[in-house]
Amino acid sequence: MLEIKNLHASVDGKEILRGINLTVNAGEVHAIMGPNGAGKSTLSNVLAGRDGYEITQGTVTYKGEKLLELKAEERAQRGVFLAFQYPVEIPGVSNIYLLKAALNAVRKYQGLDDLDAIDFLTLVRSKLELVKMDEEFLHRGVNEGFSGGEKKRNEILQMALLEPSLAILDETDSGLDIDAMKTVSDGVNALRSSDRSIVMITHYQRLLDYIVPDFVHVLSNGQIVKSGDKELAKELEAKGYSWIHGAPEGQTA
Amino acid sequence: MKQLTELATPFASIAENKQLVGADLVWLNDLRLQALNEFDQNGLPAKKQEDWKYTSLWALTQQEFSHNAETSKLSTSQCEQLALLKECYRVVIVDGVFSELHSQIEGLQKGLTINSLSSGLDHVQSHLGQQIDIEKSGFNALNTLLMNDGVVITVDKNIKVSKSIEILVVNTGKTDNLATHLRHVIVLDEKSEATVIEHYVALTEATSFTNVVTEVVLAENAELNHYKLQQESLNTTHIATLAAKQAAGSQWKTNSISLGAKLARNDVHTQLLGEQAHVVMDGLYLPINEQHVDFHTRIDHVVPNTTSDELFKGVIDDKAHGVFNGKVIVHKDAQKTDSNQQNHNLLLSRSCEIDSKPELEIYADDVKCAHGSTVGQMNEDHLFFLRSRGLDEVSARSLLTYAFAVEVLERIPAKDIREALSAVIEERLPQGGK
Structure with missing residues (x-):
């Protein structure tokens, strides 16, 4: 599904990613953890195709294609989805319009016709249920006046509708209380499948109690310095990040 | 005198050779003589005037315009397509002349009159010219001098007009460099309600000059929703004054959308003359290419307890130039005025320009006035x-x-x-x- 090799990326001449290697197979859930400033958000932005990052070395292969050569929208149309840490509010664009435009953009790439209004609404309603959102949210501006939890649920709603092959969840747990975290996690868990890969980027271990990963990686100073299973996350929770520095895998101590 | 001699079109002398509307009416002749006098003295506004510093009229003064439209053909189905609204009372003006053929104003509801300017003059003798200022704007003087058609709408006391009224002004492009001077007068008596949309369109990219004055009179508790959509040729110069006087409890909602014209200048003005009068003054301008759109607005809060809410937005692209100058004046007696003015602009290119100038003059001490102006990118x-x-x-x-x-x-x-x-x-x- 996704193969990242020796990825180096800089922002304004400052190197943030310093040689990331990561392979994600279909159906796997990976968690990438790390302290602030480790490069977590840079990694998700680079994968989703945000402008402003300079790739100095390395390759990213997604379903056999060179991902870094594709525009952001081309990646989305091919099934890459980024759930944002800070979803933007866009007054004037209704949620339902966004959902329809996004779904039709993906369908167009797949060679499918636009869904008609009734089929679309039926589909959206079933997805709303998944994230426990009221239909009223469809007719508001994108995230306009939404609470933190509602914004995150709206991201998962978009994910549920677009059915991506690779979902990158950037700090999806930030700003959520326990109830909201549970709703969001239930939504994500319902979307786990053998042909969908999920990369969760998080600072805290607590999300991993709800969405249990197959693999856990520690990102520090722009590199993956340690990989393991979910037990690694618990160890991090207990000991903090500082012990990783100087570990044999860590080259940045 | 000096400015007038620079004009390529001898506007003032056209008034003499032309069969003007209402030429036999003494009161109108008096008004025209005043206007002629003003125009002779002041001519068209110059760039050194504060109100015109962002808008150059040089190109306009160098053009020669024709005041006689050739007979034009506009099919009724073409007209139907141009119209914005399907279900409405429609008054159509083709190349500056009222067209009975295209208009749909039969079977008007009781208490409503819709007439061309020539047949409606009697209805508005006491109002015509009262809302505008001919001293300051040469274009208003010019319009008073040369107005040859337009639409007069009156609504009687307590009458709620059930259908919208569309004033459709079409330039067919048949006559090159056609100049039209239109005067619309809308008078709503006490507690009456109406919705009017002025709609300016062109069939071709012909060069033309549209000079229009719309006067609005709202009696106590009258409510007028007024819209204006200007989408003429990109070679048009469109100069418009829209001016209202509002009595107590009246509500005027106006929204001007400016799309087409090489140069469009809109002066929108209301005077809140009775308590509880309220105005919503909105506008949207989206100039592209090398278009120039200039909105000058003015709201006079004259008496206590009046409110105004103003929102103008601009989207400026290519090498276009937008101007917003919004004045809110709270007069000495106008305590408890509540006024909000916002102007927000989105710039889509590096070569476009916006001049946004909110102005607030407050002479009362117990008022609530907010204003904001922003210019941003995507x-x-x-x-x-x-x-x-x-x-x-x-x-x-x-x-x-x-x-x-x-x-x-x-x-x-x-x-x-x-x-x-x-x-x-x-x-x-x-x-x-x-």
Whole structure:
């Protein structure tokens, strides 16, 4: 599904990613953890195709294609989805319009016709249920006046509708209380499948109690310095990040 | 005198050789003589005048205009297509002349009159010319001098007009360099209600000059929803004054959308003369290419307890130039005035220009006045978000532009007009926007 090799990326001449290697197979859930400033958000932005990052070395292969050569929208149309840490509010664009435009953009790439209004609404309603959102949210501006939890649920709603092959969840747990975290996690868990890969980027271990990963990686100073299973996350929770520095895998101590 | 001699078109002498509307009316002749006098003295405004510093009329003064339209043919089906509203009373003006053939004003409801200027003059003798200032604006003087057609609408006391009224002004392009001077007068008596839309269109890219004055008179507790959609040729010079006087408890909602014209200048003015009078003064301008759009607005809060709410938005692209100058004047006695004025602009290119100038003059001490002005670019985070959901860059930019502009449209209460105007704006955006 996704193969990242020796990825180096800089922002304004400052190197943030310093040689990331990561392979994600279909159906796997990976968690990438790390302290602030480790490069977590840079990694998700680079994968989703945000402008402003300079790739100095390395390759990213997604379903056999060179991902870094594709525009952001081309990646989305091919099934890459980024759930944002800070979803933007866009007054004037209704949620339902966004959902329809996004779904039709993906369908167009797949060679499918636009869904008609009734089929679309039926589909959206079933997805709303998944994230426990009221239909009223469809007719508001994108995230306009939404609470933190509602914004995150709206991201998962978009994910549920677009059915991506690779979902990158950037700090999806930030700003959520326990109830909201549970709703969001239930939504994500319902979307786990053998042909969908999920990369969760998080600072805290607590999300991993709800969405249990197959693999856990520690990102520090722009590199993956340690990989393991979910037990690694618990160890991090207990000991903090500082012990990783100087570990044999860590080259940045 | 000096300025007048610089004009390529001898406007003042045209008044003498032309069969003007209402030439036999003494009161109108008096008004025209005053206007002629003013125009002789002051001519057209010069750039050194504060009100005109961002808008040059040089090109206009160098052009020669014709005041006699050749007979033009506009099929009724063509007219139907140009109209914004399907279900409405429609008054059509073709190349500056009222067209009974194209208009649909039979069977008007009781208490409503709709006439061309020539047949409606008697209804508005006491109002015509009272809302505007001919001393300060040469164009108002010129319009008073040369007005040859237009629409007169009156609504009697307590009458609620059930259908919208569309004033459709068509330039067919048959006559090159046609100049038209239109005067519309809308008078609503006490507690009456009406919705009027002025709609200016052109069939060709012909060069022309449209000089229009719309006067609005609202008696106590009258309510007028007024819209203006200007989408003429990109070679047109469109100069307009829209001026109202509002009595106690009256409500005027006005919304001007400016799309087509090489140069468009709109002066929108109201005087709140009775307590509880309220105005919503909105506008939207979307100049492209090398278009120049200039809105000058003025709201006079003259008496206590009046309110105003003003929102103008601009989307400026290419090498276009937008101007917004909004004046709110709270007079000495106008305590408890509540006024809000906002002007927000989105710049889509590096070569475009906006001059935004809010002005607030307050002579009372117990008032609430807010104003804001912003100039910004496309939000990159919003753009990335939409692209990350699969929308290509052009569609995403177009959608965000629409989202910026739509706030002005959302303030239009009438659904049919709101939807019709939204469709016009969508069409203006690259790839149809929304």
